[in-house]
Amino acid sequence: MNLEEPVRKAILAELERQxxxxxxxxxxxxxxxxxLDGRIDVDELVMAVLGALAGGP
Structure with missing residues (x-):
């Protein structure tokens, strides 16, 4: 299973959301x-990556 693509998409989606x-x-x-310029909520970014690894949206 290639995990790179879902994690990449999750990171970009979360950064776009923020x-x-x-x-x-x-x-x-x-x-x-x-x-990037500004403040990143790392906890929210981590949750997005974990969701991607778990198979979430």
Missing amino acids: AASGRLTLDKSGSGPIR
Whole structure:
């Protein structure tokens, strides 16, 4: 089982969610690295990754 893709999607989705709430700015222009500016709620990010590993949405 390849876990990399679900974890990657979960991380990006959570960062986008946090950016939508105004806590941080997320710039993913292009296909390379992303740029973040602001505060990241690490606990929420961890929960998103754990959810992805458990097979959650």
